[in-house]
Amino acid sequence: MSISIHLQELSCSHDDVALFKALDHRFLPRSVYRVAGDNGAGKTTLLRTLAGLFHGTIGSIQWLSQGTDDSSTRLHVSEQRSNLLYIGHKGGIKLGLTPLENLRWLTEYEVADIPLMEALDRVGLFGYEFIPAAKLSAGQKRRVALARLYVSKHPVWLLDEPLTALDKVAVETLTELFQSEAASGRLIILTTHQPLEIDELVTVDLEYASCD
């Protein structure tokens, strides 16, 4: 299933402060979108809005699912949730659990242990599966959160600053993953301040709302 997200005249405000100007955009599958903007421009708020965690918005957001015969149907909130993988800048890692235990619940206990171990291996955490997450470094915790990407079946990925605290090799591996996953039909929307070497990268600029 391929899913696109259409925004019409979307503007957000946080505590009565307007964040970005009315945004019209079509996020289409098979692409990587990078939401760009200065600090405080509302990148995280936009991603949380798309994920359905924030509702202080004006304008409309439509999730459309394209069928095989070019027809598209609008998705309800519960369908949006089941098609969405959201990784916020707080990764949701419980410090009292091991990386493997964390991955088990983050994947809602629907993925077997062997694929999860392989995912941890791919993010470079081989040998750390059974160590409490509290003992891992910031970058390693980030890697645990990102290991979900390797077992994800969700057509839409919303990633808030996925590359922070990662080393150069990890950033390259992830960039390749984004590129190949987008090519296979996923819609990936992310924020980052690091340069990304992806061919089909579309940048969405958030401009400040004028204060009049």
Next chain:
Amino acid sequence: MRLSMLAKRDFTLYWRNKSDVSNALIFFVVAVSFFPLGVSPEASVLGPISIGLIWIVALLSVQLGLDSLFRDDYEDGSLEQLALSETPLALIVLVRLLVYWCCVGLPLSLFSPLLGLMLSMPAEAYSTLILSITLGTLYLTAVGAVGAALTVSLKRGGMLLSLIVMPLYTPILIFGSSSVSFAADGLDADGLLLVVFGLTVLSVSLAPLAISASLRMSLENG
């Protein structure tokens, strides 16, 4: 999400971080055992007030750990992952409430007869005491968790939490402690216990809905 696995996860987290829940039990035992020292060790003085005393301290003990019920999840971002799950958040919350009650409420009710003995509580009241504390702590957990969910995004929500939920604790305190008093006086406590049971069923079935709505509201802030 398989809810049994989620319950196992919550138990594991409490087991690895025992201070979260053992605090309540230690507070319960210590606070009650101060009364013979501070008031009087005489059975004639302690006996009549023992029931209300155990009930009040049990109420405060449950309240003690409630502030952290959703706070860790909110701060490490796992709450937003739970909120984005296909499983209704109210069910996930219900699991959390039951786990918290198993770790805090049940030990309190198991220890209460021991403390009753220490305060020379009338012997006829023990079974009613255990039953009413068991049900009462479940009510306190469910109602208190609504307040915890409302204040989870505040840095220092403890004070506000108490202000919100303490008035809602009064019915269960009144019916719970008077059911034990009735039993101690040799009267039939079944009616009052049924009221306690009804309040508990009502709170456990409705509170998860209020809690999940409050949590989603708190998540809007960040």
